Amino acid sequence: MNDMSWTPLGPSQPAPQPPPMPVAFSGDRKAFFRLVARGAGLELVTVGFYRFWLTTDIRRHLWSNTVIDGDGAEYTGRGKELLIGFLVALAILVPIYLGYTLLGVEAEHLQAFASLPMVAFFYLFGQFAIYRARRYRLTRTVWRGLRFWMSGSGWVYALKASLWGLLVVITLGFALPWREAALERYKMRHTYYGDLQGSFEGRGWDFFKRGWWLWLLMPFALVTVFGPFAYAAFKAVEWRWWLSGIRFGEVRLESTLSRGALIGLYWKVIGWILLLFIVFAAYVMLCIFLVASMDGTSIATFFKTEAFAKSIPLIVLLGIGYLAYALAINVVMRVYLMRDLWVRVLSSIIVHNIEAAADVTARGELANALGEGFADGLDVGGF
C-alpha cells in the first residue's frame, strides 16, 4: 500500500505527478492495527465511553489516507461532537421509551399484541437516525478544501425506507434491489459536493440481474457452510452496483469489484474468531485446573460439588479472559471488515471525467451529530 503514498518532491517540481489510479489508499496497515488495538484497550478502561473517539480516529485514518485524483480527503468530525450528540439523543429517547412502555401496557390491556405497531415506530425512528447520521458524516468529509453536505428530510427518508421495507418483507426479499435503488436515489439527489449536486443512476433491475441467484440460494446458504460465501458475494455485488451508480454532476464513478473479492476477508474473520475461541477455551481450562489444584481438590470433585461456580478467584480470572477475548474480536473485525474492506473496495474504483470537479464553489453548512447519537442509542449505526 505504501507505494501509493507521496514521496516528497524537490523545489524544482512545483506540480506533483498524479498517481496512476484516481483513487488510492496510502494508509499503513500496522498503524491502523495499533490505532484499533489501543482503542480497544481504552474502550475497556473507560467502560465503553471511548467509542466516540475511537470511531472518530478510525474515520480520520480512513478518510485522510483515501487519495482521489492525487489529493487526500479529510475527516473533520471530533469525538466530543459524537458524545454530545449521544447525550442529547439520550435525553430525547428516554422519555420516548418511558411513554412507549406505558402505552404498551395500555395497548396490551385492550388486546394482546396491540403494542406491535409501536415497534414499527422504532423502525421508522431508526431509519431517520441513519439518514441524519449520514448527514453528519458527509458534512465532516472534506476534499480539496470543500465539504460535502446534504439536504432532504430525514422523516421523508424514514417513511420511504419503511414502506419499501414492508414491501421487501411481503415479497420475501425480492424487492430488495428496488428498495435500495429508490433509497439511494433519494440520498444521492440530496447530496452535494460544494455546489455540485449528486445523483444515483443505478437501477434495481441491474442489481437484481447480478444477484438473483444469491437470492434463490439464500435459504440454503443460511443453514450451511456456504453462508459466508453467499454473504460475501452479495456484499461485493451490492458494493459494485452502488458505486457504479454514483454521480456528482458530470463526474461518474465505476467499480470493477469481482464477486469473489470479499470472500477471503469474511473467512479470515471467521478463522480468527475460531482461533481466539480455542485460545479462550484453553485459558478457561487452565484457570479451572490452577484454581482446583490450589484448593487441593481433584477436578472431578471440583465439578461435582459445583464449587467452581462459587470460587471468586476463578470468576475474576474468567472475567478478565472473557474481556480480553471480546476485545481481540473487536480488533479483528475492525482490521478486516473496516480497513481491509475499505481498501479492497477503494482499489476497485475508477473515476471518470474528474475534470468536471475541478472548479467547484463551496456551499453547505455543518450538521449536528444528533443523528449519530440516535443511531448509537437505537443500535442502527453504520460506519
Next chain:
Amino acid sequence: MEFDSGETSSAAPPLPGAVLFDGRSNRRRNVTLRLSDALEIRQDGEPALRWGFHDIRRADSPSGLLRLSCLTAPALARLEVRDPAMIAALVARCDRLEQDLPNRKGVAAIVGWSLAAAVSIVLVVLFGVPLAAERLTPLVPDSFERRLGDVAEAQVKVIFAGKPCSNAAGQAAFAKLVGKLRDSAGLDNSVLSGVLATPVPNAFALPGGKVYLFDGLLEKAENPDEIAGVLAHELGHLRHRDSMRELIHNGGTSFLIGLLFGDVTGSGALIFASRSLVTSSYSRDAETNADTFAIETMHKLGRPAKPMGELMFRVTGKEGGKGLSLVSSHPLTEDRLARMDKADAGNRPSGPPLLSSAEWQALKGICGSGKGKV
C-alpha cells in the same frame, strides 16, 4: 486529469512550492512560500496571504505531506506542503501546530471523565435507584398497577397453563384463611386470591393486589400454618408493593448499566452479569422484608412462623453449597428457616388453629382430584 500547473509564475525565484485550497472553491492553486515573521503565501509572484505562525494548525493528511489550516482563514482553507525542509522549518516555527488535534492529554481527560461517570453511575445504581423506587412507588396510581397485574396474570396463566380451582368447600376454606390473614395484616378486601391447578410448588403476588397459590405447593403442605405463612409472605409483598418497586428498580438499573457499556461488542455478558448481581441483591432484601411481615402477621394470629420455613425447606432442600448465592433472588432457605425458628422462640403459639381439620382437608382438595368433588 488536469492540473492548472501552467499558472505558476516563471518570474518567481525557486522558492519551495506548495498547493493552496482557499476554502471557497476547490481550485488547486500552486503557490510559493516565504517565511518571515509570518508565513507568506505568494501566488504568481504576488503576496496573496499572510498566516501568523500562532494561528497555524495541522490538519489530517495522507503520509508524506504536511497539511495546514489557519484560524484567520476560512475554516476549510488548506495549504499542502511536500518539501521536507519546508515542513521542518514550519514545524519549528508554528508553536501551536498540534493544539487542536486529539493528543495524550485529551485521552487522559477522556479516561478521567469516563471513570468519574462510571463511578457516578455505579453510585446511582447502588443508592439512587433504590431510593427512587422507594419514593416513586407510592406515586404510581393503583389503577395503573392493577393494569400491570392484569397483563402479568394473563401471561402467567399461559406459561403455567393453570386453571383456577373452584371446588366449593375448598374455596370456602381458602377464603376463610385469606380473610383471617388479611384482617391481621391490615389489608383491605381489594386483595384477590386463588389457587391454580399447576404442579409447580410455588406461590406469588402480582401488582395490583393478586395472590396466587399453586396446587403443587398445597400438595406438599402438611398443616394450615405452612400455607398461612406462605400466603402471609405474599401479602407482605403486596403490602410493600414489591412488584412495582422491583419494576422501577430493575428498569432503572438495566438502563444505567446498559448506558455504561454501550454497544461495545461482547459487552452483553458483562451487562447481564452486573445487572443480575444488583437486582438479585435488591430482590433478596424484599424477600427478607416479606418474611418479617409474615412472621409478624402469624404471631398476631397467635400462630408460629416456622412451619412456613419447614414447607419451603421441604420444597427446595438445603440450598447452601449449591449454585452461586450472590445472584440468587431469594435468601437461602435454611437461613430463612433458622430466622423463623428464632423468632418463634419468644412467642408460644396461643391462638386457635386457623382452619379446622375438615376445612384443611377441603382446602387440600380444592383442585378436585375426585374425592373433593360433589
